[in-house]
Amino acid sequence: MTDHLSTTFYALADPTRRAILARLVTGECGVTELAEPFEMSLPAVSKHLRVLERAGLITRGRSAQWRPCAINAQPLKEVAEWTERYRKFWEGKFDNLELYLQELKAKEKTNGSKRRGK
Amino acid sequence: MAASGVANSETFTVTTPSDTEIQLTRLFDAPRHLVFEAMSKPEHIKRWWGNLGDGYSVPVCEVDLRIGGKWRFVNRHPKGEAEFYGEYREIDPPGRIVFTEIYAPFPDAPSVVTATLADENGKTRLVATSNYPSKMVRDMVLQTGMEKGAAKSYDRLDEVSMQLATSR
Numbered sequence: 001m002t003d004h005l006s007t008t009f010y011a012l013a014d015p016t017r018r019a020i021l022a023r024l025v026t027g028e029c030g031v032t033e034l035a036e037p038f039e040m041s042l043p044a045v046s047k048h049l050r051v052l053e054r055a056g057l058i059t060r061g062r063s064a065q066w067r068p069c070a071i072n073a074q075p076l077k078e079v080a081e082w083t084e085r086y087r088k089f090w091e092g093k094f095d096n097l098e099l100y101l102q103e104l105k106a107k108e109k110t111n112g113s114k115r116r117g118k
Numbered sequence: 119m120a121a122s123g124v125a126n127s128e129t130f131t132v133t134t135p136s137d138t139e140i141q142l143t144r145l146f147d148a149p150r151h152l153v154f155e156a157m158s159k160p161e162h163i164k165r166w167w168g169n170l171g172d173g174y175s176v177p178v179c180e181v182d183l184r185i186g187g188k189w190r191f192v193n194r195h196p197k198g199e200a201e202f203y204g205e206y207r208e209i210d211p212p213g214r215i216v217f218t219e220i221y222a223p224f225p226d227a228p229s230v231v232t233a234t235l236a237d238e239n240g241k242t243r244l245v246a247t248s249n250y251p252s253k254m255v256r257d258m259v260l261q262t263g264m265e266k267g268a269a270k271s272y273d274r275l276d277e278v279s280m281q282l283a284t285s286r
Contacts, residue, residue, distance in 0.1 A: 098125055098127070100166040101146055104156060105152060
């Protein structure tokens with residue numbers, strides 16, 4: 001895992017920041033509007049936004065007054081690729097184990113009928 | 119769900135029993151002693167653990183199955199290698215095994231894995247609980263998609279954000 005991906009995971013490892021991203025999926029949004037659903041001060045929300053911005057998960061408009069936040073696809077795409085691999089990691093391993101156990105079971109049956117024991 | 123078509127595939131679940139844990143469960147159509155053996159003997163582990171098709175293999179699979187004994191698995195995959203290692207803490211066949219697990223790139227974040235095997239009419243239900251050093255580490259692992267819901271929601275986020283990105 002690259003440092004870049006670690007920064008993304010760190011940014012995502014917080015429910016408020018995930019909620020902010022979920023909100024931004026529906027479109028650009030200003031800080032005040034973003035802060036509304038949270039019982040949080042504007043500076044606290046701004047802090048979360050800085051973490052997201054550093055991870056490249058959001059971009060912010062450059063006009064001094066109104067700096068709308070927008071979601072950025074690239075780091076999420078990297079995470080999605082990684083997540084898909086990881087989910088499949090266990091699902092695939094357990095499916096393998098199930099198939100392999102059937103081999104073991106069949107072998108044991110053959111041996112067992114010779115030995116008549118365990 | 120059982121897209122793989124493998125028996126019992128649909129019994130695979132991922133849950134979070136506490137802030138620092140991730141729990142995997144899966145039913146297997148085999149008695150406990152076989153599942154235990156398949157999980158603890160290198161010649162068996164090699165066959166299922168990292169063997170996910172072309173380009174995958176398990177070049178290293180070392181198991182010193184005694185309390186305090188070390189284990190080390192390396193999974194070679196098309197994009198490189200993933201190394202995991204740890205130490206056995208409890209070995210109680212065929213029902214229970216406890217070990218530490220470290221994913222090599224993160225040596226400071228060991229987890230403790232407790233695996234229990236329960237008999238269900240000749241089948242075996244595996245419950246493997248990984249306990250991480252902190253909620254943050256646990257969440258990072260979770261966000262790597264061990265929980266289907268999380269993976270799905272990121273997929274959705276990804277889809278929508280891709281649309282947003284390309285519409286500019």
